[in-house]
Amino acid sequence: MASAAQLVEKDYFTDHSVLLDPYDYFESIRAHGPVYQMRSRDVVVVTGFAEALEVLLNTRDFSSWLNPDPLVALPFEVEGDDIAAQLASVPSSPMELMVSYDGDRHAAARSLLNPLFTPSRLKANEAFMRAYAEDMVRKVVAAGGCELVNKVATPFVTMVIADLLGVPAEDREAFREVIDAAPPPGNMDAPGSDDVIHPLMVMAGYFTRYVAERRAQPRDDVMTEMALAKYPDGSTPDAMEVVKSAMFLFAAGQDTSAKLIGNSMRRLAEDQVLQQQLREDRTLIGPFLEEVLRLEGSTKATFRIASCKTRIGDVEIPAGKRVVVSLSAANRDPRRWDDPGTFRIGRPRIKEHLAFGRGAHTCAGAPLARAEVAVILERFLDHTTSITLDEAHHGPAGTRTIEYEPSYIIRGLANLHIKLA
Numbered sequence: 001m002a003s004a005a006q007l008v009e010k011d012y013f014t015d016h017s018v019l020l021d022p023y024d025y026f027e028s029i030r031a032h033g034p035v036y037q038m039r040s041r042d043v044v045v046v047t048g049f050a051e052a053l054e055v056l057l058n059t060r061d062f063s064s065w066l067n068p069d070p071l072v073a074l075p076f077e078v079e080g081d082d083i084a085a086q087l088a089s090v091p092s093s094p095m096e097l098m099v100s101y102d103g104d105r106h107a108a109a110r111s112l113l114n115p116l117f118t119p120s121r122l123k124a125n126e127a128f129m130r131a132y133a134e135d136m137v138r139k140v141v142a143a144g145g146c147e148l149v150n151k152v153a154t155p156f157v158t159m160v161i162a163d164l165l166g167v168p169a170e171d172r173e174a175f176r177e178v179i180d181a182a183p184p185p186g187n188m189d190a191p192g193s194d195d196v197i198h199p200l201m202v203m204a205g206y207f208t209r210y211v212a213e214r215r216a217q218p219r220d221d222v223m224t225e226m227a228l229a230k231y232p233d234g235s236t237p238d239a240m241e242v243v244k245s246a247m248f249l250f251a252a253g254q255d256t257s258a259k260l261i262g263n264s265m266r267r268l269a270e271d272q273v274l275q276q277q278l279r280e281d282r283t284l285i286g287p288f289l290e291e292v293l294r295l296e297g298s299t300k301a302t303f304r305i306a307s308c309k310t311r312i313g314d315v316e317i318p319a320g321k322r323v324v325v326s327l328s329a330a331n332r333d334p335r336r337w338d339d340p341g342t343f344r345i346g347r348p349r350i351k352e353h354l355a356f357g358r359g360a361h362t363c364a365g366a367p368l369a370r371a372e373v374a375v376i377l378e379r380f381l382d383h384t385t386s387i388t389l390d391e392a393h394h395g396p397a398g399t400r401t402i403e404y405e406p407s408y409i410i411r412g413l414a415n416l417h418i419k420l421a
């Protein structure tokens, strides 16, 4: 077991040994203060709740330009105390996504998602979720078990987003294949590479066609609403911006939700008392999920760059400094959370956790994520009397073999084999 001194030396972006327990790693960093200059990289890591909030809410001093790839090279030399103009003047790349936009450009891109998250749209989508989850869960229960993460959770969330967007039924399988083959965001085996671009490029091809068709011949569907949406100032978005907003939902809503299903199910399978509690009182599913999001949310970190000389807490931050906002660590900050390492349902103000971020870039899909994970957990509890880990794959309690996705963004199991009875 590495000591705190050894842990703090590790490179968060490439060292797989940090994957098993990133919380220990972030605790070793927290010991040096809520804002810490990494030794292995010219990056500052924020582990404090208040400090993380400060950065996420301060879009004036902190740009999302390098999100979600904190190691990408800056195409200019940092000079002086303000680089906002230089960041804004970097030519945009066709694959740049709204999570890296700032200011008005960001607000405009985000407004294109509004047609998707209306109550009526979410309601229709929830009906699809329930039917699809019912069908999937019945099949795996009949089989006595399954590998949950890749065979159930990932296809489920893919189809939920495809339905939300109104992707034609005949194209949905192609989307699923592309996504199944994609590496995780924040891939530790290729940090700084753009290997996530390929799946998005494939999807861009489909969405470009959908948007062009809907603009030429509008239909009564959500894709048409997106294709014909205007920016808040009344201007017409470039078709590519609509395409990017649509396909970003797959990038943002895929691994995140699928891994939350995995993290939640593992906790239930490992804690039979907790499982029984939820079986007896389904109203606990919501508070249960919030505590999983706080303690083991599926997004470990997000990233910013200081667009001017500024401060985080009482630490001075020069312009151009890269910032890792550890959502995982902020959600376990003992200054904010009582007994933070303990799983406790019913914590007061639990929804203040930062698993979905905060501020201008706060997760647009949070309501959908909460709904889809609750729906599928409920189906599993409905159709089973017992959910346990498959020891043939994971070994006995106390000496489990558990594999995590090699990602510095996503906290999630690479696979989870469960027995269902």
Ligand code: HEM
Pocket: 064, 067, 098, 099, 100, 110, 161, 248, 249, 250, 252, 253, 254, 256, 257, 260, 297, 298, 299, 302, 303, 327, 354, 355, 356, 357, 358, 360, 361, 362, 363, 364, 365, 366, 368, 369
């Ligand atoms: C458990 C599941 C999820 C988690 C933990 C999660 C987490 C996050 C976080 C932390 C951010 C903020 C990033 C930042 O500030 O830099 C974010 C942004 C975003 N998420 Fe999620 N997300 C989840 C599911 C989803 C789903 C299902 C969708 C849509 C289908 C979605 C769509 C988005 C979008 C569009 C953004 C970008 C918002 C912007 O830049 O304005 N997310 N998500």
